Amino acid sequence: xxxxxxxxxxxxxxxxxxxxxxxxxxxxxxxxxxxxxxxxxxxxxxxxxxxxxxxxxxxxxxxxxxxxxxxxxxxxxxxxxxxxxxxxxxxxxxxxxxxxxxxxxxxxxxxxxxxxxxxxxxxxxxxxxxxxxxxxxxxxxxxxxxxxxxxxxxxxxxxxxxxxxxxxxxxxxxxxxxxxxxxxxxxxxxxxxxxxxxxxxxxxxxxxxxxxxxxxxxxxxxxxxxxxxxxxxxxxxxxxxxxxxxxxxxxxx
Numbered sequence: 001x002x003x004x005x006x007x008x009x010x011x012x013x014x015x016x017x018x019x020x021x022x023x024x025x026x027x028x029x030x031x032x033x034x035x036x037x038x039x040x041x042x043x044x045x046x047x048x049x050x051x052x053x054x055x056x057x058x059x060x061x062x063x064x065x066x067x068x069x070x071x072x073x074x075x076x077x078x079x080x081x082x083x084x085x086x087x088x089x090x091x092x093x094x095x096x097x098x099x100x101x102x103x104x105x106x107x108x109x110x111x112x113x114x115x116x117x118x119x120x121x122x123x124x125x126x127x128x129x130x131x132x133x134x135x136x137x138x139x140x141x142x143x144x145x146x147x148x149x150x151x152x153x154x155x156x157x158x159x160x161x162x163x164x165x166x167x168x169x170x171x172x173x174x175x176x177x178x179x180x181x182x183x184x185x186x187x188x189x190x191x192x193x194x195x196x197x198x199x200x201x202x203x204x205x206x207x208x209x210x211x212x213x214x215x216x217x218x219x220x221x222x223x224x225x226x227x228x229x230x231x232x233x234x235x236x237x238x239x240x241x242x243x244x245x246x247x248x249x250x251x252x253x
Contacts, residue, residue, distance in 0.1 A: 003091045006241040011095030014245060018053045019096065020112070023119040044156055045245075049092055055147050056096025057117065058126040062145060064104050067130065069144040076149045076157060085149070085157050091245065207243060210236040 003011075018036065025031035029050050036046035059070065073084040087093065100117070108114045121127050126145060133140050214236035 003094070004237065004241055006238055007091050007245060008095060008098075010241060010245050011091040012099055013095075014049060014092060015053050015056065015096035015099045016112070018049045019057065019099065019120050020116060022054070022122070023113075023116040027119050027122040047151070048156070051149060052090055052093040053096040054120055054124050055126060056093045056098075057100040057120040058124040059145065059147075060097055060100035060104055061121060062126060062130055062140070063101070065130065066141045067143060067145055068141055071144060071146040074147050074149050076152060076154065076159075078152060078154050080154050083154055083157070083159055085159075207240055210240045210243070214240065 017039075018032070021032045021035050025035060032050050033043065033046040036049065037043055041049075063070075071087070073086055074090070076083040076085055100120075103112055103117060108117065126147060129145075130140050130143070133143055214233045
C-alpha cells in the first residue's frame with residue numbers, strides 16, 4: 001500500500017513522540033496510553049501506536065542482529081476470528097521502523113539516547129522471542145519474525161468496511177456542505193468539525209467523503225487572498241492524512 005508523503009512524515013513524528021514516552025513512563029503501556037490520551041489522541045490510536053511503535057523499533061534492532069525473514073503481515077487475534085493485516089498498511093509501524101533504523105545506523109544523540117531506545121524495546125514480544133531462540137542455541141537468522149496483535153477488534157483495523165450504498169449516501173449529502181463557497185483552509189476544517197459535532201458521521205467515516213472531494217475538486221482558487229493557487233483537493237488530501245493517523249486508522253476503506 002502506498003502512503004502519501006504527508007502521511008509518512010506525520011507517522012514519523014507520531015512514532016518519535018510515542019517512543020519518547022516509553023522512557024518517561026518506565027515502559028508502562030497503560031501509562032503511555034493515558035499520556036497520549038491526555039495529549040488529545042483517541043484511546044484506539046494510543047493503544048495501536050504503543051504496540052506498532054514498539055514493534056517497529058524491535059524489527060529494526062532484530063534486522064541489525066541478523067534476522068532476515070520478516071512476515072509481510074501482522075496476525076490479529078480478535079473475538080471474531082484471526083485476521084492477517086498487511087505490514088505496509090500500517091504507516092505508524094513503518095514510521096517507527098524508519099526512525100529506529102536511522103538511530104541504529106547513525107547513532108544515539110541528545111534527542112534520542114540509548115536509554116530511551118532500550119525503554120521502547122523492553123518487554124517487546126519480538127525481542128523476547130528472539131532471546132528464547134538464542135537461549136535454545138538456534139540461529140535467529142533462519143527464523144521468520146511474525147508479530148501478533150492482541151486486544152483489538154477487526155473493526156479497529158478497518159476490517160469491517162461500510163457498505164458501498166452507505167458511502168455513496170454520505171458522499172452525496174455531506175460533500176456538498178464541505179464544498180460550499182466561500183471556503184478556505186480554516187473554513188474547511190470548521191465545517192468538518194461541525195459535521196462531527198453534529199454526530200452525522202465520525203472522523204473515520206469522513207474519509208470517503210474527503211476522498212470524493214480530493215478526486216473531483218481539483219480546480220485551483222485563492223484560499224488566502226494572497227494570489228497562491230490551491231485546490232480543495234489539496235485541503236482534502238491533507239485532512240485525510242491527519243484524520244487517519246490521529247485516529248489510529250491506516251487501512252483502506
